Amino acid sequence: MSVVASQLHREDSTCKPCRSCKWQIPDPTDPNSGQCTANRTEAGAVWKRWIRDVMNMTCTRHEEGKLSFREHV
Ligand code: SF4
Secondary structure, three states: OOOOOOOOEEOOOOOOOHHHEOOEEEOOOOOOOEEEOOOEOOOOOEOOEEEOOOOOEEOOOOOEOOOOOOOOO
């Protein structure tokens, strides 16, 4: 496999949390959790990754979602 995975990691009080990233989909039952949709498999399918703490986790592929709310600022 040659999938290039983003380095999702914990970073307390990061200024670029998954929460504000356009790739993140919030979990409907747990606001602290979500899923990252930034990654693709070789076949091009979305490869979701579980995010345990959307406020304190980040990666190098963080992109501000244009439509996301910005309560973290
Ligand atoms: S910061 Fe990285 S891991 Fe988090 S949602 Fe965005 S792309 Fe995914």
